[in-house]
Amino acid sequence: MKEMDQNQNRPLPDKNAPIGVFDSGVGGLTVMREIIRQIPNEKIIYFGDTARVPYGNKSQETVTRFSEQIVRFLKTFQVKTIVVACNTVSAYAMEALEQGIDIPIIGVVKPGARAAISATRNGRIGVIATEATISSQIYTKYIKELNPNVSICGKACPLFVPLVEEGLWEDPVTDEIARRYLTELIDIDIDTLILGCTHYPLIRSTVGKIMGDSVTLVNPAYETARELRELLTKQNLLCETPPALGSNRYQFYVSDKADKFVQFANSIIKYGILSAKTIHIETY
Amino acid sequence: MKEMDQNQNRPLPDKNAPIGVFDSGVGGLTVMREIIRQIPNEKIIYFGDTARVPYGNKSQETVTRFSEQIVRFLKTFQVKTIVVACNTVSAYAMEALEQGIDIPIIGVVKPGARAAISATRNGRIGVIATEATISSQIYTKYIKELNPNVSICGKACPLFVPLVEEGLWEDPVTDEIARRYLTELIDIDIDTLILGCTHYPLIRSTVGKIMGDSVTLVNPAYETARELRELLTKQNLLCETPPALGSNRYQFYVSDKADKFVQFANSIIKYGILSAKTIHIETY
Numbered sequence: 001m002k003e004m005d006q007n008q009n010r011p012l013p014d015k016n017a018p019i020g021v022f023d024s025g026v027g028g029l030t031v032m033r034e035i036i037r038q039i040p041n042e043k044i045i046y047f048g049d050t051a052r053v054p055y056g057n058k059s060q061e062t063v064t065r066f067s068e069q070i071v072r073f074l075k076t077f078q079v080k081t082i083v084v085a086c087n088t089v090s091a092y093a094m095e096a097l098e099q100g101i102d103i104p105i106i107g108v109v110k111p112g113a114r115a116a117i118s119a120t121r122n123g124r125i126g127v128i129a130t131e132a133t134i135s136s137q138i139y140t141k142y143i144k145e146l147n148p149n150v151s152i153c154g155k156a157c158p159l160f161v162p163l164v165e166e167g168l169w170e171d172p173v174t175d176e177i178a179r180r181y182l183t184e185l186i187d188i189d190i191d192t193l194i195l196g197c198t199h200y201p202l203i204r205s206t207v208g209k210i211m212g213d214s215v216t217l218v219n220p221a222y223e224t225a226r227e228l229r230e231l232l233t234k235q236n237l238l239c240e241t242p243p244a245l246g247s248n249r250y251q252f253y254v255s256d257k258a259d260k261f262v263q264f265a266n267s268i269i270k271y272g273i274l275s276a277k278t279i280h281i282e283t284y
Numbered sequence: 285m286k287e288m289d290q291n292q293n294r295p296l297p298d299k300n301a302p303i304g305v306f307d308s309g310v311g312g313l314t315v316m317r318e319i320i321r322q323i324p325n326e327k328i329i330y331f332g333d334t335a336r337v338p339y340g341n342k343s344q345e346t347v348t349r350f351s352e353q354i355v356r357f358l359k360t361f362q363v364k365t366i367v368v369a370c371n372t373v374s375a376y377a378m379e380a381l382e383q384g385i386d387i388p389i390i391g392v393v394k395p396g397a398r399a400a401i402s403a404t405r406n407g408r409i410g411v412i413a414t415e416a417t418i419s420s421q422i423y424t425k426y427i428k429e430l431n432p433n434v435s436i437c438g439k440a441c442p443l444f445v446p447l448v449e450e451g452l453w454e455d456p457v458t459d460e461i462a463r464r465y466l467t468e469l470i471d472i473d474i475d476t477l478i479l480g481c482t483h484y485p486l487i488r489s490t491v492g493k494i495m496g497d498s499v500t501l502v503n504p505a506y507e508t509a510r511e512l513r514e515l516l517t518k519q520n521l522l523c524e525t526p527p528a529l530g531s532n533r534y535q536f537y538v539s540d541k542a543d544k545f546v547q548f549a550n551s552i553i554k555y556g557i558l559s560a561k562t563i564h565i566e567t568y
Contacts (some may be wrong), residue, residue, distance in 0.1 A: 051346045052336045057449075059541035061562075062335045161448040165341075173460055257343035278345075282566040 013080035013103055015237045018043035018251075019228075020074035020082040022067075025053035026261060027161070027198030028085030029268040031108060034225035035083065036271065039232070041239040044250050045077050049281060051255035052162055055088040055199065056130025064093040071097055071105075072284040073253070073283065080237050083228060084108065087129055087196050087220070091136040106229055109133075109226045111143035112194050112220025119216045120192040123150045126185040127214075128207070129196030131156040139196060157181045157197075162252055164199040165264075174206050182210050187225075194218045202268075252276035297364035297387055299521045302535075303325035303512070304358035304366040308349075309337035310545060311445070311482030312369030313552040315392060318509035319367065320555065321536075323516070325523040328534050329361050333565060335351050335539035338445055339372040340414025340481065347416065348377040355389075356380055356568040357537070367512060368392065371413055371480050371504070375420040380400050388515055393417075395511045396478050396504030399428035403477040403500045407434045408500075410469040412491070413480030415440040423480060423514040437472055441465045441481075449548075458490050478502045486552075536560035 021032050025048045034048055047070055049055075055063050067089045074082055080106040084097070085091050090107030097105055116125045116139075127139045134156040143152050159177050170176045185193065193215050195201055201219045208217055232238040243249045250271065254261045258276035265276070292405055305316050310331045316330055331354055333339075339347050351373045358366055365388040368374050368381070374391030400409045400423075411423045418440040427436050443461050452458045470479065476501050479485055485503045492501055516522040527533045534555065538545045542560035549560070 051342060051350075057544075058335060059544075062540045067333075158450055160445055162443055166442055173457055176457055176460075256346045260341075260343075280349075 017080040020079035022047040023086040024055035026194040026264045031085035031221040034221040043172040047253045060092040067093040088132045089140040091133040108224045110221040111223035115223040122191045124190045126190040126193040127154040255281040301364040304363035306331040306338035307370040310548045315369035315505040318505040322509040331537045344376040351377040353568045371415045375422040376416040392504040392508045395507035399502045399507040408473045408474045410440040410474040411479040539565040
């Protein structure tokens with residue numbers, strides 16, 4: 001018989017069930033990488049919406065609709081929790097997703113906001129992210145809830161994702177574009193900068209070079225994995241033993257063809273991603 | 285009674301019916317602009333797949349599936365012909381689309397190939413386009429069919445679309461990226477360059493500056509509109525009188541929210557685009 005949740009009278013999720021992680025594409029793999037580092041016993045189902053990527057310049061309605069389809073897909077695996085490894089979805093769709101779900105779901109924005117609050121000394125925080133995440137003002141909202149005295153400045157960096165995806169992680173063009181985006185954040189003397197898009201940790205060294213040593217760069221991926229571990233521990237859902245050898249610990253699904261995804265994924269996660277499967281996400 | 289096509293025993297399309305034009309997003313508006321210039325009497329239904337843009341780095345299977353949905357959507361307007369105003373779709377999906385349709389459908393690749401053949405003097409043609417269009421080798425195939433003695437060199441320019449969409453039409457960064465992409469085409473002494481993506485005419489001056497005056501830049505949009513006019517004339521489908529004042533001559537549909545599209549569209553088509561409607565394209 002399944003254990004029951006005393007408060008809500010529903011079966012508790014199985015602690016050996018996988019965690020679902022999703023993103024608009026490959027960027028969320030930087031979050032998955034952190035989860036693997038911090039809770040290596042867990043099984044993970046990753047979905048990247050590579051047929052409809054990017055989300056960062058699309059509307060709240062569209063991003064919410066796409067995300068709801070993905071959550072329905074991940075639920076077919078009886079996942080015990082879902083990690084929204086995409087800032088744009090975390091910014092636009094968390095409320096809608098939380099309403100329709102009976103398992104824990106966590107995004108990357110709240111953990112990122114908390115980490116920035118801990119890091120700042122002068123109370124001036126910058127956020128770089130997609131147009132969607134910035135225009136949602138979600139980081140500002142969460143940070144102000146935690147500490148109304150902090151000031152936050154957001155800056156959309158729409159060319160960072162294509163530059164990262166073209167592999168120009170260290171390149172004079174990326175330097176020049178980064179300088180344009182970041183100048184106004186330097187001018188207002190922030191001491192903490194949130195890398196508010198899962199692609200941005202991949203150009204961390206470029207951003208760090210321009211911002212200078214006095215600015216702390218916050219990668220919400222690390223903090224999200226830490227909060228996930230805490231959540232699973234608290235709810236007694238942490239997987240206690242590593243999956244058996246030969247079991248399919250990490251499974252990857254995408255909405256476009258798998259080959260290009262696998263190639264990029266292998267450059268981020270240093271774990272042999274043998275294959276990924278394509279599904280038609282719009283049918284969920 | 286409807287006029288019948290003698291050869292195929294089916295009703296001929298109505299010459300007053302609209303033309304359907306579609307693209308993955310806004311780029312196809314450069315083709316629509318040429319159609320408006322060359323056959324101003326026509327009514328046009330434009331669809332831009334702004335929820336799933338871009339197509340240029342996605343697979344043939346996905347691009348074909350998306351395009352088939354769009355053709356089904358356009359057919360609900362009883363369009364008399366469809367213009368595929370997207371090089372990636374023209375490269376990947378034309379055969380599949382032609383098979384399933386009973387009205388004329390034309391892409392931008394064949395007209396572009398013909399124009400390049402007419403333009404070249406030294407028999408060396410370059411093509412710049414998305415990764416998808418280049419990897420399909422479709423321009424090479426069509427050009428070789430027309431003249432097997434011509435040599436063709438294709439170069440994918442994946443950063444051009446995001447640079448154009450960010451408005452960096454004339455900018456040192458666009459210059460630098462263009463120089464990297466175009467150097468190998470200059471080195472092999474092409475005299476004709478096909479702008480094989482509907483966004484590229486918007487950075488024509490940057491490309492022209494780097495290639496130099498001796499290289500003819502071919503914009504398939506112009507040639508496509510010319511061939512469309514010829515096709516409609518030949519099939520007796522040309523609209524003979526302008527639509528009545530106040531009639532909805534140009535209608536715009538998109539799959540994401542309309543506001544951003546309308547703003548960009550108005551910068552390309554100097555005709556008041558009052559509004560665009562959002563539809564869920566995956567349901568077609």
